[in-house]
Amino acid sequence: MTTAHTAPEHVRDAAPVSDPSWTVGRPRAGDGAQLWRLARESGTLDVNSSYSYLLWCRDFADTSAVARAEDGRPIGFVTGYLRPDAPGTLLVWQIAVDAAYRGLGIAGALLDHLSERVAGTRPLDAVETTITPDNKASERLFGAYARRHGARVSRTVLFPSAAFPAPGHEAEVLHRIAPLAF
Secondary structure (H helix, E strand, O other): OOOOOOOOOOOOOOEEOOOOOEEEEOOOHHHHHHHHHHHHHHOOOOOOOHHHHHHHHHHOHHHOEEEEEOOOOEEEEEEEEEEOOEEEEEEEEEEEEOHHHOOOOHHHHHHHHHHHHHHOOOOOOEEEEEEOOOOHHHHHHHHHHHHHOOOEEEEEEEEOHHHOOOOOOOOEEEEEEEOOOO
């Protein structure tokens, strides 16, 4: 993960962000293998099957985003979905940036782009994500996102450590960022 940066006033699909060497836009089905690689190499994410990333890029492209290098190769991603019981809430599932591109504001740009794109098509009241207590980079990223959007962050344990079948998994703390201002 990386620290956030301010996205441009108007974010379009695949529009240049702050650096002409990378852009942010919708994922394509063929991006799944690269997203799986980025998740695996992140060192912090729970890695899903490669098949799930292919499906995610196909079925949840409207609620996900990919950062691309000049050559079109994915260098970062955010996956999310609108909660079925709270359609105004975007749950951010995973976010990762290639180690060679960290520190450039890509993670923040991915979050800004995705939430602004979703808010452009339907009411968006909140963004939620879960963060383990030891993931300080994600805490900083989502805290900065909340400040940029004039929102508060509330935290509650969503899944305690005991809920996970494998030993050693930390609790997943739900961070709810609301209300959002676009």
